Amino acid sequence: MVEKITTFKVKGIEIKLIKDRKIYMPSAATRLIAENLHEIDGLRVLDLGTGSGVLAILASKLGARNVVATDVSDRAIKIAKRNAEINGVEIDFRVGDLFNPVRGELFDLIICNPPMTPSPIQLRRFTWGGIVGRFFSVRVLVEPPSHLRRNGRLILPVISLVGIGRTYQALLGRGFIPKILDYQVHPFGKILRRLLNHLKSLPDSDYVYDHLGRVCWRLVLFEAIKT
């Protein structure tokens, strides 16, 4: 079968990716993380929920010593492996739920772009964050401290619809020193507009209106340091 390829360009690096509608292709959150990856040289990195493998490939190209990338989807891992091959990098890909594939292992940096769209109706697995959007991130936040070396970092985006302040507090509660690396504002797309009533009902949801009167969500990128 002929592979259709798309190119993801960031930090002067070009990453070639196979197009596949059944896995998560890089989004605004992927790009925000990619643009803010820094001081990667020599690190042991975990990319949790790797999807196409794009962030794992980028970490490798930015000089990481060792990159482990996991995903619960067999299909995503199969494609991510092929993407690593196409881009000439070696990554240790593993299939499994959250931290199961890396039990007992330590990292200097954990990158995680979680599924976080809140919806009362099930969406595609790679975007759906449960009814309030926090299903995956709450589970993600339980374990990183035990998988990070001292002064290790967790990079985690959050959308304002699931609660920025609440995520900040959760990171503090897990013994991290969180800071915001970057943020963006995006108008609601078709799916979010349809979910507006549900989103308004969520306790931690917050959204803003832009100068054109469009309802917008904010995407915030946390970097949390393990003390």
Ligand SMILES: C[S@@+](CC[C@H](N)C(=O)[O-])C[C@H]1O[C@@H](n2cnc3c(N)ncnc32)[C@H](O)[C@@H]1O
């Ligand atoms: C929002 S996508 C991010 C993909 C990629 N890291 C990126 O930024 O483009 C989330 C990924 O997490 C994976 N995922 C969902 N539930 C998971 C779980 N319980 N354990 C591991 N990965 C999971 C999905 O299959 C999907 O590939």
